[in-house]
Amino acid sequence: MTKPSEEVETMDDVTPEESKPKGIKPANLTAIIIAVIVVVLAGIGGGYAYWTHHEANAYHEAVTQAENADGNLTKAIKEATATEYKADQLKEPKLLGKLDDAVRKAEALKGVPEDQPGEWLAWQLASAKQANVTDADEANTQARALKAALKAVKDSKLAKELDTAKAQLKQGIDSAGETLKDxxxxxxxxxxxxxxxxxxxxxxxxxxxxxxxxxxxxxxxxxxxxxxxxxxxxxxxxxxxxxxxxxxxxxxxxxxxxxxxxxxxxxxAQSQRSYSKSSTRGYSSGKSYTAPKKSSSGYSAPQRSYTAPKQSAPAPSNNGGGSSNGGAPLPKVYGCSPSCVPDYSPIVR
Incomplete structure (x- = not known):
């Protein structure tokens, strides 16, 4: 590799005299060339530094966006799996399968590696930036799909609940009408x-x-x-x-x-029976009495049984109906012969 001074001399030797720049001395020309080279190198270095700085900023911004997207996707997965839905709860049971698929795709995303690129390696910064941009886009897409699938399931569940509640109210109205009638x-x-x-x-x-x-x-x-x-x-x-x-x-x-x-x-009745008994109870005595009998010819005197006492008196005479020894004459009794003795015992009625 030649020295700059040698290159200048060679140029001076080769260049014809009439084509050499006029008014510029060889020493000044060398200084100008060196300055140009420095400026070029400085420009190249400055451009690389600017590029590296720009890629670094873009990378960090992409990392922030990817982290936010991943966080939102994680929340969406938790919300979608927090409640267990059953097919018989939905008006459209097939929506439950779509939700399950969306959850599986969301959980399959791996995110981006945590390896940090070199701060002065612009190409690594650019690659890492793109990886984070892609991750953020995928996470956002899956989060939207998951939220849409979850909303569809919730809306279907709500529709089923509305239909059920409305049908039950109709039945309640009919039953209440029967109660009112009865x-x-x-x-x-x-x-x-x-x-x-x-x-x-x-x-x-x-x-x-x-x-x-x-x-x-x-x-x-x-x-x-x-x-x-x-x-x-x-x-x-x-x-x-x-x-x-x-x-x-x-x-x-x-x-x-x-x-x-x-x-x-x-x-x-008891009182009547007692009175009847008392009224039929008669008087009891040592003597017997026979009630008089009625006859067609008149009245018959009562028949009495009487035993005359024995007396030691002389037999009466036939003279004048008097007593033989001067006693008092017997009373004359109606209906009785001179020889009968009247019964003066009391009559029991």
Whole structure:
């Protein structure tokens, strides 16, 4: 490799005299050439330094974006796997398979290596920057796909819940209508039936709405309807209980009256039997009495049995009906012969 001074001399020797620059001395020309070389080298070095600095900034920015994208994807995976969904919970069960596929693809992303490129190696910085840019794009794409799949599953689940709640409310309205029909005149408080009628009307209005997005709109009306039905049934049960108690009371009173009447009749019968016994009891004596007999010819004197006492008196004489020894004459008794002795014993009646 030749020295710069030798190259200058050679040029001076080769260059014709008439083509040499005029007014520039050889020493000055050498200085100019050296300055140009320095400027060129400085320019090259400065350009590389600028390129390296630019790539370094771009790399760090790409790393930040990749980290944010990876973080968002991780959150999306956790949200998608936090709740277990079942096919029978969805209006469209096939959406559950799409969600599972999106989760698998998201979990398959590896991110970027943690190796740090050289700070003054522009080509390494550029390569690492591109790797992080690609990772961020893939993570963002998978996160969007995962969120969309999860939203579709949630919307399908919500649609199924809306359909179920609406169908249950319709059944509740029909059942409440039957209750209202069957309890006419059978409740203790008819105001409960008025409340049930109002609840049925409100439930029908909710069924007719087109913009219902929350199942609670249906389940809330169902709860009100159930409460109104319960009040009617409770009122019906209260009336049935009151009627049963009134019937039992009336029956008990009737039985008590019947029992009292039976007891009174039994007492009256017992009293009648006692009086009959006392009235048939007669007077008892040592003597017998025969009631007089009636005859067609007139009155017959009562027949009496009498035993005359034995006396030691002389036989009466036939003179004048008097006593033989001066005793008092016997009284004359009607219907009795002179030889009979009248019975003066008391008559027992």
């Amino acid at each position: 309890t006419e005149g059978k409740v203790a408080d008819n105001a409960t039936r008025d409340s049930l009628t109002k609840a049925i009307d409100e439930a029908n209005k909710t069924i007719g709405k087109k913009d219902v997005t929350d199942p609670k709109a249906y389940t809330g009306q169902q709860a009100k309807l159930d409460a109104a039905v319960k009040q009617v049934n409770d009122s019906k049960a209260a009336k049935e209980k009151a009627d049963a108690e009134a019937a039992a009371k009336a029956k008990a009173e009737a039985e008590a009256q019947a029992q009292a009447a039976a007891q009174a009749a039994a007492a009256a």
